Amino acid sequence: MSIDRVCCRLLVIGALLAMMLGVTSFGLPLVHAQEFEIEVVKENVYLPWSLNFAPDGRLFFTSRDTGEIHALDVTTGDLVTFTPRLPARAGGEGGLLGMELDPDFAQTGVLYVCYSTATQYLPVIRALNTTAVAHAWPATSDLAVNRLSRLVLSGTQLRDEQVLFTMPHGPRHNGCRVLVSPDERYLFISMGDAAEDDRAQNLNSLSGKILRINRDGSIPADNPFPGSPIWTLGHRNPQGLAFQPDTGWLWSTEHGPDTRDELNIIKKGENYGWPICLGVQPTCSVANYEPAVREFYSDRTIAISDLVFYTGSAFAQWQGDIFFVTLKTGRLYRLEVDGEEVVQEEILVNNTYGRLRDIAVGPDSYIYFSTDALDKAKILRMKPVS
Ligand SMILES: [Ca+2]
Ligand SMILES: [Ca+2]
Structure with missing residues (x-):
């Protein structure tokens, strides 16, 4: 494992400068700076789309374009790949995307996945490498769907796939984040408009x-x-998608078109406005409209990806804060929220590693995140400077 201290020292200097000025570049007060370092936990993996820690401490992750689910020992770097690969249809923004482990996973091996697939497959060897068999687009694109499935992991075998339901698929905007509610009763699934914006209001x-x-x-x-x-x-x-520990509220990040990526609080039955209204626009012609809590930004996007609420002892002063990663800007943000308001915002990583896809907090209370490279992707972790 290598430790990348250079980026962190630069960032800390940036944070100290901001402290001297008394504000972040976004005009919000910066209360404190925390020194951290970033380690490469694993490299040369295929686009890790969803990071999920298992009860035994291993980091499970999906690989978008290969349709594989892996388990990584974050101490040794040992990687196990489960079989068979799922019939994910990689292409555009589709493929094997979200995953969530059932609350009874340790006893049952049950997990949930959300992925793009098709009712007919044409197996091909993609250029990715010789072992990465994906599935070509069927001749008729109508045959493609996004599927939410329940699977059972038994040893290293995935079996008993049960399709819970299917959703429309598109070349872009396939959503597919999956999350179990804190009361362990429900599954929440995010789904994009599949590049047909009118569907969002239908x-x-x-x-x-x-x-x-x-x-x-x-x-x-x-x-x-x-x-x-x-x-x-x-x-x-x-x-x-992430539940806030103290309130139980569900928060969500959402890609805007060419401006206004959103941070939303998800409230039962509400309408978040797309494609009629954007971002923090306070009112809208749709019923039960809920504006974003914050938008990034009024003149551009950052390509906002997954978020997590920080819990753990490693970064005690960040307890309860939101961390999220971004794709095209390659950032890791930290936000402090108070009720429905963001009261502090800072950028901890700014394109040092390229596009960033997913984020999770480990049982060691370090912050894990993945890069979005098709192959040669990395899984990284942030920890306090030792
Ligand atoms: Ca909105
Ligand atoms: Ca995540």
Whole structure:
């Protein structure tokens, strides 16, 4: 493992300069700087889209374009790849995307995945490498779907796939973040508009929605639209979901078009405005409109990806803060929130590693994040300077 201290010292100097000025570059007060270092935990992996820590401490991750699920020992670097690979249809923004381990995973091996697939496959060897077999687009694109499945991991074998439901697929905006609620009753799934923006306002389409189902795939009786898994609507491409520990609120990050990536608090039955209204715009013509808590930014996007609330002892002063990563700007942000307001914001990593895809807090309370490279991707961790 290598330690990349150079970036961190530069960042700390930047933070100290900002402290001397008394503000961050975004005009919010900067209260304190925390020194950290970043280690490469694993390199040369295929686009790790979803990072999930298992009860035994291993880091499970999906590889978007190979359709594989891996388990990484973050101490030794040993990597196990489960079989078979899933019939994920890589291409555009699709492939094997989100994953969540069931609360009973240690006993049952049950996990959930959200991935792009097709009802007919044409196996091909992609240019990726000779072992990475993906599946070509079928001749008729209508055959492609995004699928939420329940699987059982037994040893190193994935078996008993049960498709809970399917959603429209698009070349872009396939959402697919999956999260179990803190009360362990529900699965929340984010779904993009599949590049058809009008679908986000259509309650007959699962595109452009955040969905809630019971863990067995059934629809909760108290969902806001009876008989439908739809929990909220009016989303463009939400690819981050996280529950806030102290409030139990569900927060989400969402890609804006060419401006205004969003941070939202997800409230039952609310309409987040897309494609009619954007960002923190306070009012909108749609019913039950909920503006974003914060937008990044009014004149550009950062390509916001997944978020997590920090819990743990390694960075005691960051307890309860939001951390999220970004794609095209390659950033790791930290936000402190108070109620529905962001009161502090800083950029801890600024394109040192290229595009960043997912973020998770490990059982060691270090912050893990992945780069978005097709191959030669890295899994990194941030820890206090020792
Ligand atoms: Ca919105
Ligand atoms: Ca994550």
